[in-house]
Amino acid sequence: MSNSSIHPTSIIEQGAKIGNRVSIGPFCHVGSEAVIGDDAVLISHVVIMGPTTLGSGSKVYPNAILGGDPQNTKHKGGHTTLIIGKNCVIREGVTMHRGTDGSLGVTTVGDNCMFLAYAHVAHDCIIGDNVTFSNNVMIGGHVTVGNNVIIGGGAAIHQFTRVGHHAFIGGLAALAHDLIPYGMAIGNHAYLGGLNIVGMKRSGMARPEIHNLRHAVRMLFDRTKPIKLRAEDVRVAFAESAAVADLIGFITTDTKRAYCTPPLDSAIEISDSDDKS
Template identity: 45%
Template sequence: MHAVEEARQTLVHPTALVAPGAKLGQGVVVGPWCSVGPNAVLDDGVELISHVVVDGHTHLGAHSRYFPFCTVGMAPQDLKYKGEPTRCEVGARTVVREHVTIHRGTATGSGITRVGQDVLIMANAHVAHDCVLGDRVIIVNNVVMGGHVTIGNDARVMGSAAIHQFVRIGHAALVGGVAGVEADIIPYGSVLGNRAKLIGLHWIWLRRNGVQSAEIHRMRKAFFTLYPKVSGDVSFQTRLDQVRQEFSGDVRVKEILNFIDAPSHRGLVRPARGGAADQAETEGA
């Protein structure tokens, strides 16, 4: 019983600064030289390892962990920002590694930056104002994103990729390392290069997550109908209509079509020159 009570205790290191008004749940650990602002809420089991700064109206989900020299909820890098009480939220069990910066939202944007549950953000990455990251997203070292970026559940962004503001990255998409992403990536899409080009679907993720071979085969057929290996005279709209008619009953294909139909600031990432390349055996993650 004593061990259980000890595990529930909130521990604040003598060198840490926790402002009056901050709300700390049970079992929170605030390590050496951390700073927690007056409007911060730390749910049960949150751990700030050391030298972590939590500022603004920021809510950290249960059992999330923050490594040295990361900052969460600091003011956005937006010249229009005038100190409005915008917000930042990080979901449960998310891990934020060294030197990551996650900025709060802006009044001219959505007003909130949101990171989902079970996310891993590796060292030196930057999550800008008004970004929304879904659940189980992995952001690898040195990734940078502009404001208002949206990243769907289960997406993977490899090291040193740069994502333009207002870009949407769909569910379970894969962004290759050092890619420069200027436009939207369809769900399950895989992109490489600077500037990023669509090279296929994230086949490995589909296999690893239990998608049956028959469904993968139909997704492959739908994808290469939309993005043929050899470009022809048929318009993208015509190919889109063909996929709608032939694959209307396929849930994942419909997800891709709904993404394409949704409003976009940036348009869609285009396939590699000469049509999309099938990377089924070479894609990672």
């Protein structure tokens, strides 16, 4: 731990691996199996428990607790891990739990993620890169969140749910079903209210592909056939579109959850008028 700074009030248990240029402020507790990457910062009162890896350049704010035991009665105390990627920002009071010994055994968080105050990541979750959890977001065990997802304040995601990449979940939404890539979920319980057009533009998606997805999603959720059959029709109709192929790949993947769909009494509304690109 060359050139690292550790406040004398902090406890670093023997066996912990501390990288170079790490800053550990007052009253932190780092367990014996923790691995702290280069240039990481623990501001103060941070607890890192069990076999937890914190990626280089990540910054953790007071009262965050990383690597706690999973809140799962099936866990029998076996060796499980939490792996957090590079350059993550973990704000006050955030909690992240390790995996369970009867399941994946690991909770993973990608690079460049931001977790605002009091967000919670449960056991065996897989979080992609460039993901934002706003304040008080909570997700159940075994949730998968794709890259570049934004989750609004106070939202909750049911266990085993998948959230596709570049999706947006509105504040206070309760998501109990799989959300398609680029989808925008709103409401309690959350329904599919359209596509995350802003996220598409920010990702650099070409305008023709945005229009392909608009029309593909209208076709996918028209309720004339079971969704898996409609998915094949969409695949054929948009055979040249990589974005649509990605969407259909998500739909045809085996899942433990149903899909987040538009309300039963209305068709999905994705008007062309809001696309000024």
